[in-house]
Amino acid sequence: MFNIGDTIIYSSHGLCQIDAISEKTFSGVTKTYYVLHPLNNEKLEISTPVDNKTISTLMAxxxxxxxxxxxxxxxxxxxxxxxxxxxxxxxxxxxxxxxxxxxxxxxxxxxxxxxxxxxxxxxxxxxxxxxxxxxxxxxxxxxxxxxxxxxxxxxxxxxxxxxxxxxxxxx
CATH class of the missing domain: 1.20.58.1290 (CarD-like, C-terminal domain)
Structure with a gap:
């Protein structure tokens, strides 16, 4: 699991920073979500489950x-x-x-x-x-x-x- 402040790669949005980690309930199912924003768009806020397979770490x-x-x-x-x-x-x-x-x-x-x-x-x-x-x-x-x-x-x-x-x- 990543931490608040980490920079990750997320799907087609590219480099994103994790702003928060929170519990959210949709359709009666509660999951833990990353709240993040693309580094090239500070205004866009994205929520994605922490188990999303399209999230990856930065390359070494x-x-x-x-x-x-x-x-x-x-x-x-x-x-x-x-x-x-x-x-x-x-x-x-x-x-x-x-x-x-x-x-x-x-x-x-x-x-x-x-x-x-x-x-x-x-x-x-x-x-x-x-x-x-x-x-x-x-x-x-x-x-x-x-x-x-x-x-x-x-x-x-x-x-x-x-x-x-x-x-x-x-x-």
């Missing part, structure tokens, strides 16, 4: 360095059909395995760079998925490595040998 520095190293290797196999790609990559994001997420972000960034340099538009559903996954991953890498998301973006652009403009930091 060693794991963060391992994940950065994944950007020196090929990413996940590109799926040509947009809907299949979106479903497959979204499923990986939901599982929460950071190494798998990094391989998806890798492939999406490389494809985005390739398309935009060829004068083509990057598909909107891929763009949304990339921004969501990249935002959470880069924020966590920055926190674990005691740096900024901008520094992580620059490093990854360099490792992938892509244009830095391809990486959208805040949208």
């Amino acid at each position: 520095k060693e794991e963060a360095e391992e994940i950065l190293n994944l950007f020196t290797q090929p990413g996940i196999e590109w799926i040509e059909k947009g809907n299949q790609r979106s479903q497959g990559y979204s499923l990986i994001a939901k599982k929460g395995d950071r190494k798998e997420i990094a391989t998806v972000v890798n492939s999406l960034l490389v494809k985005k760079n390739e398309l935009e340099n060829g004068g083509k538009k990057f598909p909107e559903q891929d763009r949304k998925l990339l921004i969501s996954m990249q935002s959470i991953l880069f924020s966590e890498l920055a926190l674990s490595l005691n740096t900024t998301t901008e520094a992580i973006s620059d490093k990854i652009a360099h490792l992938l040998d892509i244009d830095e403009e391809v990486i959208v930091i805040n949208e």
Whole structure:
């Protein structure tokens, strides 16, 4: 169990801080809940049961360095059909395995760079998925490595040998 003040990773919200731990009753069932807020949105309050499987601890520095190293290797196999790609990559994001997420972000960034340099538009559903996954991953890498998301973006652009403009930091 986490403590008040801990920073955790929560589902699609990314880095969150636990503000309180309280008992809540819904439909006659009382459970213990974390009350938290995303670090990038102080006004949003989220309640989630303490046994929620989509909560995880921050990665250690060693794991963060391992994940950065994944950007020196090929990413996940590109799926040509947009809907299949979106479903497959979204499923990986939901599982929460950071190494798998990094391989998806890798492939999406490389494809985005390739398309935009060829004068083509990057598909909107891929763009949304990339921004969501990249935002959470880069924020966590920055926190674990005691740096900024901008520094992580620059490093990854360099490792992938892509244009830095391809990486959208805040949208």
